[in-house]
Amino acid sequence: MYKGIAASSGVAIGRAHIIKKEIEVKKYKVENAKEEIDRLDRAISITKDEIEKIKDASVNTIGEKIAKVFEAHLMILEDVEFINSIKNRIYDDKINAEYAVKLVSHEYAQIFLNMENEYFKERASDIKDVGNRIINILSGSNNNSIANIPEKCIIVADDITPSETAQMNKELVLGVATNLGGKTSHAAIIARTLEIPAVLGLGNITDVVKEGDILILDGDEGIIVVNPDDETVKRYKEKQQKINDEKSELLKYKNIIVNKNGRLIEIAANIGRKEEVDLAIKYGADGIGLFRTEFLYMDKETLPTEDEQFEAYKYVLEKMDGKPVIIRTLDIGGDKHLPYLNLEKEQNPFLGLRAIRLCLNRIDLFKTQLRAILRASVYGNLKIMFPMISGLEELRKAKGILKEAEEELSFQDIKYSKDYKLGIMIEVPSAAIISDILAKEVDFFSIGTNDLIQYTLAVDRMNQNVSYLYEPSHPSILRLIKIVIDNAHREGIWVGMCGEMASDLSMTETLFEMGLDEFSVSPPMILNLKKKLGGTYEGN
Known part of the structure; x- marks a missing residue:
């Protein structure tokens, strides 16, 4: 038995088919570097055509948005620095194009692999993919064995x-x-x-x-x-x-609206990328309870523009067709880094400049995101959520910047909806304790149990030596959750939960009895939760 990373659920039983992608590339000297560079240019042109065809064909199998992965591959082929590095190797060392592509693509991939950010590390795979395709065309090899496998x-x-x-x-x-x-x-x-x-x-x-x-x-x-x-x-x-x-x-629960003991409970989806909205719809989400916008930033090597963000938020709002969409503002810091921000290295990043603290420190960055979110508000049922609020002054500063963003859009005659709702994540013990005060300032709470548990119990759940102390059902956690729900309801606002605890079916009944109004979970968990809670009304 061998243990790895559970990346996609399900059980498969069958014969192994080994894929050997790396073909042997021999190095040899060339007399005419210009001819070799011309050969490279032809191979790059063919590679572009291949990738375009794969991208177009993929739309029907994996969806238009995920098929955009291949736009990144096309961008690599358009990268002047990358292509010129290969050509310079051919010209300077008088070596064959295949070997030059191998050297340069491996060098670039290694740069990504050496980065701390997990997303950038995994982009090394894209560089290798493009490099291998060029090499295959240059060498005349047919390396598409996955596409051509003959049997299961x-x-x-x-x-x-x-x-x-x-x-x-x-x-x-x-x-x-x-x-x-x-x-x-x-x-x-x-x-x-x-x-x-x-x-x-x-x-x-x-x-x-x-x-x-x-x-x-x-x-x-x-x-x-x-x-x-x-x-x-x-x-x-x-x-x-x-x-x-x-x-x-479970499929029979897809269109169930949970109405338990006369209370309507929303079962929403957590998503990290706009493409995942399709999964939320597939599994019958009542809305998006958490759109983690940091992935818009982590998926790039530079800050996303206002327009790029606007298109992503608009896409999700339109797709959800009137169902609520909670867009959480940037939550970077702790275990999530953006190398291009060049932030100071912190001794204790989980207690440092992260989430709303970073946004209040970088108002330019924050306001750009808020403008993009507000612009998208006219395309659906928008709710904005600030992460890691720890006190009243912090919340009011964030609200002030949101107001400035509104005024800027009005001055520029750019449309936005004034009907959006504003909420905060309760994930810091101080926020839970003063939730009666904070509830007067917002339209809803969403409890982020991952951090709330970590901060309350002083436990790093990624640390194997103390992870046994990370206990969602600890009496202190349950008391804080109950305090938050009661304080919110006294002020007439609703409370959701978007942390992993919302997916824990052993806690579902307890959370329901405490008065939780919304559970937001990963899309595949939605049907399980609807089944657990039960429903009495079938929606359309």
Whole structure:
């Protein structure tokens, strides 16, 4: 049994098909560098055409927005610095184009791999993908084995690039197991969209597994079993059948509106990227309870423009077609970094310049985001939420900047809706304790239990030595949640929960009895929660 990262849920049982993407590239001297550069230019042109075709074909299989992954690949091919680096290698060293592409693409990929930010690390895969495609065309190799697999199998590879994942035939690819990769890689996102079970980051699975080996892949537990005995196969087939039965059973809850004991409860979705709104709709979300906008910033090497942000917010609001969308303002800091901001390194970043504190420190950045959010407000049911508010003065400063953003738009005669609602996340103990005061200033609360638990119990849940102390059901946590809900209701505002505790089915009944009005969870959990709470009215 081998343990990796559970990247896409489900169980797959089948024969292994090993993908060897790296072709041997030999170095040799060339007499005419100009001819070699011309050969490179032709290969780049063909590569662009290939990627355009993959992008267009992917729209129907993985959706238009995720297919935009390949726009990043096209941008790499348009990157003057990247292409010129290859040409300079050919010209200066008088070497063949294939070898120059290999050298430069590996150098660029290594730069990304050395970055601390997990998103940028995983972009190394995009560089490698583009480099390999150019090399394949230059060498005349057909390296599209994933697209051409002849029978059902579990793909085993060092890594799976986005273009390969997008070309996978869902009917034939039962699962994916790789040495590299993580939950936020493009391959993982696409695998989840295609609902193909995947276990990534296994380290050396390609050294262990041989072509044709029987594998069991558990994408929920992140486990690979090689050549299992009959009893193990039987056990996992039963689990597989159970998962399929549960999925079919849960679908009947998609359009259920939860009305329990006369109380309407919203079951909303947490999303990190605009593309995930499709998953929220697929699983019957009553709204978006948390749009983590930091991924708009983490997905880029520079700050996103106001227009870029506006388009993302507009897209989600329009897609939700009148259902509420809570857009959380930038929550960077702690374990989320933006290298291009060049922020000072902090000894204790979780207690430092993060979330609303960073925004109040960088008003230019904050106001740009607020303007984009307000501009999008005319396209749907918008709610704005400030993260990590710890006191009244902080909240009022943020509200003041929001007011300035409104005034700027009015002065410029740019439309925005004045009907939006404003809320805050309750994730700092001080905010929970003075929630009676804060409730007079906003329209709603959303409890961020991940940080609330961490800060209240003084436990770093990522630290294995103390993670056992991270206890959502600790009496202090339950008391704080109850205080927040009661204080909010006394002021006539509603309370949601967008932390992981909202997904804990063992806590669902307790939270309902406390008076929680909204649960916001990852899209695949929505149906489970609707089933747990029960519904008495079927929506359209």
